[in-house]
Amino acid sequence: MSAVHLNIDGSTARITLDNPTKLNALTVEMLAQLEQACATLERSPNIRAVILTGAGERAFCAGADITGWGDLTPTDFARNWVREGHRIYDRFARLSIPTIAVIHAHAFGGGLELAACADVRIMAPDATLALPEAQVGIVPGWGGNTRLLRLLPEPVVKEMALFGRRLTADRALAMGFVADVSDTPLATAFAMAKHATPASPRAREVAKYQIHASVGEDRSAMIEALGGGMIGATGDRAEGVSAFKEKRKPDFSGD
Template sequence: MSAIHLAIDGAMARITLDNPSKLNALTVQMLGQLEDACATLERDPLVRIVLITAEGERAFCAGADISGWGGLSPTDFARHWVREGHRILDRLAGLSKPTIAVLQAHAFGGGLELAACADLRIMAPGATLALPEAQVGIVPGWGGNTRLLRLLPEAVVKDMALFGRRVSAEKAQALGFAEVADNPLATAVAIAKEAMKASPRAHEVAKYQIHAAVGEDRNAMIEALGGGMVGATEDKAEGVSAFAEKRSPDFRGT
Protein backbone atom coordinates (compact mmCIF):
# COMPACT_ATOMS: atom_id res chain seq x y z
CA MET A 1 0.00 0.00 0.00
CA SER A 2 1.38 3.36 -1.03
CA ALA A 3 2.13 5.82 1.76
CA ILE A 4 3.05 8.62 -0.63
CA HIS A 5 0.42 9.73 -3.10
CA LEU A 6 0.86 11.81 -6.23
CA ALA A 7 -2.17 13.69 -7.53
CA ILE A 8 -2.03 15.87 -10.64
CA ASP A 9 -4.79 18.38 -11.30
CA GLY A 10 -3.98 20.22 -14.48
CA ALA A 11 -0.86 22.32 -13.92
CA MET A 12 -0.75 21.74 -10.16
CA ALA A 13 0.58 18.54 -8.61
CA ARG A 14 0.48 17.40 -5.01
CA ILE A 15 2.74 14.92 -3.26
CA THR A 16 1.13 13.74 -0.01
CA LEU A 17 2.76 11.82 2.84
CA ASP A 18 0.11 9.43 4.13
CA ASN A 19 1.42 7.51 7.13
CA PRO A 20 -0.25 9.46 9.97
CA SER A 21 -0.28 6.55 12.43
CA LYS A 22 3.53 6.84 12.46
CA LEU A 23 3.52 10.64 12.21
CA ASN A 24 4.36 10.30 8.50
CA ALA A 25 7.81 8.91 9.38
CA LEU A 26 9.66 8.03 6.19
CA THR A 27 10.22 4.38 5.33
CA VAL A 28 12.31 2.76 2.61
CA GLN A 29 9.13 2.21 0.62
CA MET A 30 8.10 5.85 0.99
CA LEU A 31 11.48 7.04 -0.22
CA GLY A 32 11.10 4.85 -3.31
CA GLN A 33 7.61 6.21 -3.91
CA LEU A 34 8.91 9.77 -3.52
CA GLU A 35 11.59 9.10 -6.12
CA ASP A 36 8.98 7.68 -8.50
CA ALA A 37 6.80 10.75 -7.97
CA CYS A 38 9.72 13.06 -8.77
CA ALA A 39 10.46 11.12 -11.97
CA THR A 40 6.81 11.37 -13.05
CA LEU A 41 6.66 15.10 -12.34
CA GLU A 42 9.91 15.84 -14.14
CA ARG A 43 8.63 14.15 -17.28
CA ASP A 44 5.20 15.84 -17.27
CA PRO A 45 5.40 19.10 -19.26
CA LEU A 46 1.93 20.17 -18.11
CA VAL A 47 2.80 20.28 -14.40
CA ARG A 48 3.98 23.75 -13.44
CA ILE A 49 4.04 23.73 -9.65
CA VAL A 50 4.21 21.08 -6.92
CA LEU A 51 2.81 21.08 -3.39
CA ILE A 52 4.24 18.76 -0.73
CA THR A 53 1.65 17.99 1.94
CA ALA A 54 0.96 15.43 4.68
CA GLU A 55 -2.02 13.76 6.28
CA GLY A 56 -2.84 14.04 9.96
CA GLU A 57 -2.84 16.82 12.52
CA ARG A 58 0.12 15.75 14.68
CA ALA A 59 3.06 15.95 12.25
CA PHE A 60 4.07 16.93 8.75
CA CYS A 61 6.80 14.32 9.13
CA ALA A 62 8.47 13.08 12.31
CA GLY A 63 11.61 12.00 10.43
CA ALA A 64 12.87 8.62 9.33
CA ASP A 65 11.13 5.51 10.65
CA ILE A 66 13.63 3.98 13.11
CA SER A 67 12.37 0.49 12.31
CA GLY A 68 13.73 1.01 8.80
CA TRP A 69 17.31 1.75 9.84
CA GLY A 70 17.72 0.77 13.50
CA GLY A 71 18.90 -2.77 12.76
CA LEU A 72 21.21 -1.97 9.84
CA SER A 73 24.93 -2.57 10.03
CA PRO A 74 27.13 0.54 10.00
CA THR A 75 28.05 -0.16 6.37
CA ASP A 76 24.47 -0.66 5.22
CA PHE A 77 23.31 2.34 7.25
CA ALA A 78 25.83 4.63 5.53
CA ARG A 79 25.74 3.07 2.09
CA HIS A 80 22.02 2.49 1.66
CA TRP A 81 19.91 4.41 4.17
CA VAL A 82 21.91 7.64 4.28
CA ARG A 83 23.20 7.77 0.70
CA GLU A 84 19.97 6.58 -0.91
CA GLY A 85 17.84 8.94 1.16
CA HIS A 86 20.15 11.83 0.40
CA ARG A 87 20.05 11.08 -3.32
CA ILE A 88 16.26 10.95 -3.37
CA LEU A 89 15.86 14.20 -1.43
CA ASP A 90 18.38 15.77 -3.80
CA ARG A 91 16.07 14.67 -6.63
CA LEU A 92 13.18 16.48 -4.96
CA ALA A 93 15.25 19.62 -4.38
CA GLY A 94 16.38 19.58 -8.00
CA LEU A 95 12.91 19.42 -9.57
CA SER A 96 12.72 21.91 -12.42
CA LYS A 97 9.29 23.07 -11.20
CA PRO A 98 8.66 25.36 -8.19
CA THR A 99 7.77 23.45 -5.00
CA ILE A 100 5.92 24.48 -1.84
CA ALA A 101 6.01 22.45 1.38
CA VAL A 102 2.86 22.72 3.50
CA LEU A 103 3.75 22.13 7.15
CA GLN A 104 0.41 21.71 8.90
CA ALA A 105 2.28 20.38 11.96
CA HIS A 106 5.76 19.50 13.21
CA ALA A 107 8.72 18.67 10.94
CA PHE A 108 11.49 16.79 12.71
CA GLY A 109 14.72 15.20 11.46
CA GLY A 110 14.16 13.77 7.99
CA GLY A 111 10.87 15.65 7.85
CA LEU A 112 12.69 18.95 8.26
CA GLU A 113 15.25 17.84 5.68
CA LEU A 114 12.38 17.04 3.33
CA ALA A 115 10.82 20.47 3.88
CA ALA A 116 14.20 22.11 3.27
CA CYS A 117 14.15 20.69 -0.27
CA ALA A 118 11.15 22.85 -1.20
CA ASP A 119 11.46 26.31 -2.70
CA LEU A 120 8.94 27.75 -0.24
CA ARG A 121 7.52 26.57 3.06
CA ILE A 122 4.19 27.51 4.67
CA MET A 123 3.83 26.61 8.37
CA ALA A 124 0.84 26.45 10.69
CA PRO A 125 1.25 28.67 13.78
CA GLY A 126 1.70 25.66 16.08
CA ALA A 127 4.16 23.78 13.90
CA THR A 128 7.78 23.47 15.02
CA LEU A 129 11.09 22.35 13.52
CA ALA A 130 13.71 20.10 15.13
CA LEU A 131 16.78 17.95 14.51
CA PRO A 132 16.49 15.29 17.25
CA GLU A 133 18.85 12.72 15.71
CA ALA A 134 21.44 12.95 18.51
CA GLN A 135 18.81 11.71 20.96
CA VAL A 136 18.85 8.32 19.22
CA GLY A 137 22.60 8.27 18.65
CA ILE A 138 22.88 9.42 15.04
CA VAL A 139 23.35 12.64 13.08
CA PRO A 140 21.28 14.22 10.28
CA GLY A 141 22.00 12.39 7.05
CA TRP A 142 19.81 13.94 4.38
CA GLY A 143 20.89 17.59 4.42
CA GLY A 144 20.18 18.67 7.99
CA ASN A 145 23.76 19.74 8.58
CA THR A 146 24.45 20.80 4.98
CA ARG A 147 21.50 22.06 2.88
CA LEU A 148 19.79 23.47 5.97
CA LEU A 149 22.81 25.71 6.59
CA ARG A 150 22.00 27.58 3.38
CA LEU A 151 18.54 28.33 4.70
CA LEU A 152 19.09 28.97 8.42
CA PRO A 153 21.90 30.59 10.45
CA GLU A 154 24.62 28.29 11.75
CA ALA A 155 23.69 29.10 15.36
CA VAL A 156 20.10 27.99 14.79
CA VAL A 157 21.11 24.69 13.17
CA LYS A 158 23.54 24.05 16.03
CA ASP A 159 20.81 24.84 18.56
CA MET A 160 18.63 22.13 17.03
CA ALA A 161 21.35 19.56 16.27
CA LEU A 162 23.44 19.95 19.45
CA PHE A 163 20.99 21.16 22.09
CA GLY A 164 17.81 19.56 20.82
CA ARG A 165 15.74 22.72 20.95
CA ARG A 166 12.86 23.35 18.57
CA VAL A 167 12.31 26.32 16.27
CA SER A 168 8.82 27.78 16.40
CA ALA A 169 6.86 28.81 13.32
CA GLU A 170 7.17 32.43 14.41
CA LYS A 171 10.96 32.19 14.61
CA ALA A 172 11.14 30.30 11.31
CA GLN A 173 9.25 33.15 9.67
CA ALA A 174 11.49 35.79 11.26
CA LEU A 175 14.51 33.92 9.88
CA GLY A 176 13.02 33.79 6.39
CA PHE A 177 12.76 30.00 6.39
CA ALA A 178 8.97 29.86 6.14
CA GLU A 179 5.77 31.84 6.07
CA VAL A 180 3.12 31.32 8.74
CA ALA A 181 -0.57 30.96 7.90
CA ASP A 182 -3.63 29.76 9.81
CA ASN A 183 -4.53 27.62 6.81
CA PRO A 184 -1.20 26.62 5.24
CA LEU A 185 -2.72 24.54 2.44
CA ALA A 186 -5.13 27.25 1.29
CA THR A 187 -2.30 29.77 1.38
CA ALA A 188 -0.01 27.48 -0.62
CA VAL A 189 -2.71 26.88 -3.24
CA ALA A 190 -3.31 30.63 -3.59
CA ILE A 191 0.43 31.27 -4.00
CA ALA A 192 0.68 28.44 -6.53
CA LYS A 193 -2.22 29.75 -8.62
CA GLU A 194 -0.66 33.21 -8.74
CA ALA A 195 2.74 31.77 -9.64
CA MET A 196 1.26 29.79 -12.53
CA LYS A 197 0.50 33.06 -14.32
CA ALA A 198 4.23 33.42 -14.99
CA SER A 199 6.35 31.69 -17.64
CA PRO A 200 7.18 28.08 -16.70
CA ARG A 201 10.44 28.22 -18.67
CA ALA A 202 11.44 31.40 -16.84
CA HIS A 203 10.71 29.65 -13.53
CA GLU A 204 12.83 26.67 -14.55
CA VAL A 205 15.83 28.74 -15.63
CA ALA A 206 15.59 31.02 -12.58
CA LYS A 207 15.61 27.98 -10.29
CA TYR A 208 18.65 26.56 -12.10
CA GLN A 209 20.47 29.89 -11.76
CA ILE A 210 19.69 30.23 -8.06
CA HIS A 211 20.70 26.65 -7.33
CA ALA A 212 23.95 27.04 -9.25
CA ALA A 213 24.73 30.22 -7.34
CA VAL A 214 24.17 28.72 -3.88
CA GLY A 215 25.77 25.36 -4.64
CA GLU A 216 22.64 23.18 -4.85
CA ASP A 217 23.87 20.54 -7.32
CA ARG A 218 25.91 23.27 -9.00
CA ASN A 219 27.48 21.14 -11.73
CA ALA A 220 24.16 19.75 -12.93
CA MET A 221 22.57 23.21 -12.90
CA ILE A 222 25.40 24.78 -14.90
CA GLU A 223 25.29 21.99 -17.46
CA ALA A 224 21.49 22.19 -17.69
CA LEU A 225 21.69 25.91 -18.42
CA GLY A 226 24.38 25.34 -21.03
CA GLY A 227 22.44 22.47 -22.57
CA GLY A 228 19.35 24.63 -22.84
CA MET A 229 21.31 27.35 -24.62
CA VAL A 230 22.91 25.12 -27.24
CA GLY A 231 19.82 22.97 -27.58
CA ALA A 232 17.93 25.91 -29.08
CA THR A 233 20.55 26.69 -31.74
CA GLU A 234 20.52 25.96 -35.46
CA ASP A 235 23.97 24.41 -35.03
CA LYS A 236 22.49 21.74 -32.76
CA ALA A 237 19.79 20.94 -35.32
CA GLU A 238 22.42 20.82 -38.06
CA GLY A 239 24.64 18.53 -36.02
CA VAL A 240 21.81 16.06 -35.41
CA SER A 241 20.80 16.13 -39.09
CA ALA A 242 24.38 15.63 -40.27
CA PHE A 243 24.83 12.66 -37.96
CA ALA A 244 21.62 11.04 -39.21
CA GLU A 245 22.57 11.71 -42.84
CA LYS A 246 26.20 10.55 -42.34
CA ARG A 247 27.74 13.76 -43.65
CA SER A 248 29.97 16.50 -42.27
CA PRO A 249 28.00 19.22 -40.45
CA ASP A 250 27.94 22.79 -41.75
CA PHE A 251 28.05 24.77 -38.50
CA ARG A 252 27.38 28.51 -38.85
CA GLY A 253 27.40 29.64 -35.23
CA THR A 254 23.65 30.31 -35.09
Protein backbone atom coordinates in the same frame (compact mmCIF):
# COMPACT_ATOMS: atom_id res chain seq x y z
CA MET B 1 0.10 -0.10 -0.81
CA SER B 2 1.55 3.32 -1.60
CA ALA B 3 2.17 5.66 1.31
CA VAL B 4 3.21 8.56 -0.95
CA HIS B 5 0.38 9.82 -3.13
CA LEU B 6 0.70 12.02 -6.18
CA ASN B 7 -2.46 13.85 -7.21
CA ILE B 8 -2.63 16.24 -10.15
CA ASP B 9 -5.36 18.88 -10.37
CA GLY B 10 -4.96 21.03 -13.45
CA SER B 11 -1.52 22.63 -13.35
CA THR B 12 -0.88 21.91 -9.65
CA ALA B 13 0.42 18.62 -8.29
CA ARG B 14 0.22 17.50 -4.68
CA ILE B 15 2.50 14.95 -3.04
CA THR B 16 1.14 13.57 0.24
CA LEU B 17 3.15 11.56 2.77
CA ASP B 18 0.56 9.13 4.09
CA ASN B 19 1.83 7.20 7.11
CA PRO B 20 -0.13 9.02 9.85
CA THR B 21 -0.02 6.26 12.45
CA LYS B 22 3.76 6.80 12.53
CA LEU B 23 3.56 10.58 12.11
CA ASN B 24 4.38 10.16 8.40
CA ALA B 25 7.81 8.79 9.26
CA LEU B 26 9.61 7.80 6.09
CA THR B 27 10.25 4.17 5.19
CA VAL B 28 12.40 2.64 2.45
CA GLU B 29 9.26 2.13 0.40
CA MET B 30 8.15 5.73 0.88
CA LEU B 31 11.51 7.03 -0.29
CA ALA B 32 11.20 4.94 -3.46
CA GLN B 33 7.66 6.23 -3.99
CA LEU B 34 8.82 9.81 -3.53
CA GLU B 35 11.44 9.27 -6.20
CA GLN B 36 8.82 7.81 -8.52
CA ALA B 37 6.63 10.86 -7.96
CA CYS B 38 9.58 13.08 -8.91
CA ALA B 39 10.13 11.07 -12.09
CA THR B 40 6.45 11.41 -13.02
CA LEU B 41 6.48 15.16 -12.41
CA GLU B 42 9.55 15.71 -14.57
CA ARG B 43 7.68 14.02 -17.41
CA SER B 44 4.60 16.22 -16.90
CA PRO B 45 5.18 19.47 -18.84
CA ASN B 46 1.84 21.00 -17.86
CA ILE B 47 2.56 21.04 -14.12
CA ARG B 48 3.36 24.54 -12.85
CA ALA B 49 3.72 23.95 -9.10
CA VAL B 50 4.11 21.07 -6.64
CA ILE B 51 2.75 21.11 -3.09
CA LEU B 52 4.19 18.69 -0.51
CA THR B 53 1.99 17.77 2.47
CA GLY B 54 1.66 15.20 5.25
CA ALA B 55 -1.49 13.26 6.09
CA GLY B 56 -3.21 13.55 9.45
CA GLU B 57 -3.15 16.30 12.03
CA ARG B 58 -0.16 15.44 14.21
CA ALA B 59 2.85 15.83 11.93
CA PHE B 60 4.05 16.91 8.52
CA CYS B 61 6.76 14.28 8.89
CA ALA B 62 8.47 13.03 12.05
CA GLY B 63 11.59 11.94 10.18
CA ALA B 64 12.79 8.50 9.21
CA ASP B 65 11.06 5.40 10.57
CA ILE B 66 13.55 3.90 13.04
CA THR B 67 12.33 0.39 12.19
CA GLY B 68 13.68 0.99 8.68
CA TRP B 69 17.26 1.61 9.78
CA GLY B 70 17.58 0.55 13.41
CA ASP B 71 18.86 -2.96 12.65
CA LEU B 72 21.12 -2.08 9.72
CA THR B 73 24.85 -2.73 9.92
CA PRO B 74 27.03 0.39 10.02
CA THR B 75 28.01 -0.21 6.39
CA ASP B 76 24.43 -0.64 5.19
CA PHE B 77 23.32 2.34 7.24
CA ALA B 78 25.89 4.64 5.66
CA ARG B 79 25.97 3.19 2.16
CA ASN B 80 22.31 2.42 1.59
CA TRP B 81 20.04 4.25 4.01
CA VAL B 82 21.89 7.57 4.29
CA ARG B 83 23.25 7.81 0.75
CA GLU B 84 20.08 6.59 -0.94
CA GLY B 85 17.87 8.91 1.08
CA HIS B 86 20.20 11.82 0.35
CA ARG B 87 20.10 11.06 -3.38
CA ILE B 88 16.29 11.00 -3.43
CA TYR B 89 16.04 14.21 -1.41
CA ASP B 90 18.42 15.83 -3.88
CA ARG B 91 16.17 14.75 -6.73
CA PHE B 92 13.17 16.40 -5.08
CA ALA B 93 15.21 19.56 -4.38
CA ARG B 94 16.26 19.78 -8.02
CA LEU B 95 12.85 19.38 -9.62
CA SER B 96 12.55 21.93 -12.41
CA ILE B 97 9.06 22.80 -11.13
CA PRO B 98 8.54 25.20 -8.18
CA THR B 99 7.81 23.32 -4.94
CA ILE B 100 6.00 24.35 -1.75
CA ALA B 101 6.15 22.39 1.53
CA VAL B 102 3.12 22.77 3.80
CA ILE B 103 4.16 22.23 7.43
CA HIS B 104 0.81 21.96 9.15
CA ALA B 105 2.26 20.36 12.28
CA HIS B 106 5.72 19.19 13.31
CA ALA B 107 8.65 18.57 10.96
CA PHE B 108 11.40 16.70 12.73
CA GLY B 109 14.67 15.17 11.52
CA GLY B 110 14.21 13.79 8.02
CA GLY B 111 10.90 15.63 7.81
CA LEU B 112 12.60 18.98 8.34
CA GLU B 113 15.34 17.98 5.90
CA LEU B 114 12.68 17.16 3.29
CA ALA B 115 10.90 20.48 3.86
CA ALA B 116 14.27 22.21 3.39
CA CYS B 117 14.42 20.71 -0.12
CA ALA B 118 11.32 22.65 -1.18
CA ASP B 119 11.63 26.07 -2.80
CA VAL B 120 9.13 27.65 -0.39
CA ARG B 121 7.70 26.61 2.98
CA ILE B 122 4.39 27.55 4.63
CA MET B 123 3.89 26.79 8.34
CA ALA B 124 0.93 26.64 10.67
CA PRO B 125 1.28 28.90 13.75
CA ASP B 126 1.68 25.99 16.18
CA ALA B 127 4.01 23.91 13.99
CA THR B 128 7.61 23.36 15.10
CA LEU B 129 10.88 22.25 13.55
CA ALA B 130 13.54 20.08 15.17
CA LEU B 131 16.65 17.98 14.62
CA PRO B 132 16.32 15.30 17.33
CA GLU B 133 18.71 12.73 15.82
CA ALA B 134 21.19 12.89 18.71
CA GLN B 135 18.46 11.59 21.03
CA VAL B 136 18.63 8.23 19.26
CA GLY B 137 22.39 8.25 18.81
CA ILE B 138 22.73 9.40 15.22
CA VAL B 139 23.32 12.63 13.29
CA PRO B 140 21.28 14.27 10.51
CA GLY B 141 21.97 12.42 7.28
CA TRP B 142 19.76 13.97 4.62
CA GLY B 143 20.85 17.61 4.66
CA GLY B 144 20.26 18.74 8.23
CA ASN B 145 23.86 19.75 8.77
CA THR B 146 24.51 20.77 5.15
CA ARG B 147 21.57 22.08 3.06
CA LEU B 148 19.86 23.49 6.16
CA LEU B 149 22.89 25.68 6.80
CA ARG B 150 22.18 27.53 3.55
CA LEU B 151 18.71 28.39 4.84
CA LEU B 152 19.23 29.04 8.56
CA PRO B 153 22.01 30.69 10.59
CA GLU B 154 24.67 28.32 11.91
CA PRO B 155 23.87 29.04 15.60
CA VAL B 156 20.22 28.13 15.05
CA VAL B 157 21.10 24.81 13.42
CA LYS B 158 23.44 24.15 16.35
CA GLU B 159 20.65 24.92 18.81
CA MET B 160 18.55 22.22 17.21
CA ALA B 161 21.24 19.62 16.45
CA LEU B 162 23.31 20.02 19.64
CA PHE B 163 20.80 21.18 22.25
CA GLY B 164 17.53 19.77 20.97
CA ARG B 165 15.73 23.12 20.80
CA ARG B 166 12.67 23.39 18.61
CA LEU B 167 12.21 26.22 16.16
CA THR B 168 8.81 27.91 16.26
CA ALA B 169 6.91 29.11 13.21
CA ASP B 170 7.26 32.80 14.14
CA ARG B 171 11.01 32.50 14.58
CA ALA B 172 11.36 30.55 11.33
CA LEU B 173 9.41 33.29 9.56
CA ALA B 174 11.61 36.02 11.04
CA MET B 175 14.70 34.26 9.70
CA GLY B 176 13.22 33.76 6.25
CA PHE B 177 13.09 29.96 6.42
CA VAL B 178 9.35 30.02 5.77
CA ALA B 179 7.51 32.31 3.40
CA ASP B 180 4.36 32.59 5.50
CA VAL B 181 2.74 31.48 8.75
CA SER B 182 -0.92 30.76 8.12
CA ASP B 183 -3.89 29.36 10.00
CA THR B 184 -4.77 27.65 6.71
CA PRO B 185 -1.33 26.70 5.33
CA LEU B 186 -2.63 24.36 2.63
CA ALA B 187 -5.02 26.99 1.24
CA THR B 188 -2.19 29.52 1.33
CA ALA B 189 0.02 27.12 -0.62
CA PHE B 190 -2.63 26.55 -3.29
CA ALA B 191 -3.13 30.29 -3.62
CA MET B 192 0.62 30.70 -4.09
CA ALA B 193 0.66 27.90 -6.65
CA LYS B 194 -1.95 29.74 -8.72
CA HIS B 195 0.48 32.61 -9.19
CA ALA B 196 2.82 30.22 -11.00
CA THR B 197 0.23 29.34 -13.66
CA PRO B 198 0.49 32.44 -15.91
CA ALA B 199 4.28 32.70 -15.63
CA SER B 200 6.59 31.24 -18.25
CA PRO B 201 7.53 27.71 -17.11
CA ARG B 202 10.86 27.87 -18.91
CA ALA B 203 11.74 31.23 -17.37
CA ARG B 204 10.94 29.90 -13.89
CA GLU B 205 12.95 26.76 -14.54
CA VAL B 206 16.01 28.72 -15.63
CA ALA B 207 15.62 31.12 -12.69
CA LYS B 208 15.58 28.15 -10.32
CA TYR B 209 18.72 26.73 -11.93
CA GLN B 210 20.46 30.10 -11.61
CA ILE B 211 19.53 30.47 -7.95
CA HIS B 212 20.62 26.92 -7.13
CA ALA B 213 23.93 27.38 -8.93
CA SER B 214 24.53 30.63 -7.03
CA VAL B 215 23.97 29.09 -3.59
CA GLY B 216 25.81 25.84 -4.35
CA GLU B 217 22.86 23.46 -4.80
CA ASP B 218 24.60 20.99 -7.16
CA ARG B 219 26.33 23.87 -8.91
CA SER B 220 27.99 21.77 -11.62
CA ALA B 221 24.72 20.14 -12.71
CA MET B 222 22.89 23.47 -12.74
CA ILE B 223 25.61 25.13 -14.84
CA GLU B 224 25.55 22.26 -17.32
CA ALA B 225 21.75 22.33 -17.45
CA LEU B 226 21.84 26.04 -18.28
CA GLY B 227 24.49 25.47 -20.92
CA GLY B 228 22.57 22.54 -22.36
CA GLY B 229 19.41 24.61 -22.68
CA MET B 230 21.35 27.38 -24.39
CA ILE B 231 23.09 25.17 -26.93
CA GLY B 232 19.94 23.11 -27.49
CA ALA B 233 18.21 26.15 -28.99
CA THR B 234 20.92 26.84 -31.58
CA GLY B 235 20.91 26.16 -35.29
CA ASP B 236 24.26 24.39 -34.91
CA ARG B 237 22.68 21.82 -32.61
CA ALA B 238 19.93 21.15 -35.15
CA GLU B 239 22.52 20.90 -37.93
CA GLY B 240 24.66 18.52 -35.89
CA VAL B 241 21.73 16.17 -35.26
CA SER B 242 20.63 16.29 -38.91
CA ALA B 243 24.15 15.59 -40.15
CA PHE B 244 24.50 12.64 -37.83
CA LYS B 245 21.22 11.14 -38.99
CA GLU B 246 22.08 11.74 -42.66
CA LYS B 247 25.63 10.37 -42.22
CA ARG B 248 27.31 13.50 -43.57
CA LYS B 249 29.70 16.15 -42.26
CA PRO B 250 27.91 18.99 -40.44
CA ASP B 251 28.00 22.50 -41.90
CA PHE B 252 27.94 24.67 -38.78
CA SER B 253 26.91 28.32 -39.30
CA GLY B 254 27.32 29.58 -35.75
CA ASP B 255 23.60 30.34 -35.46
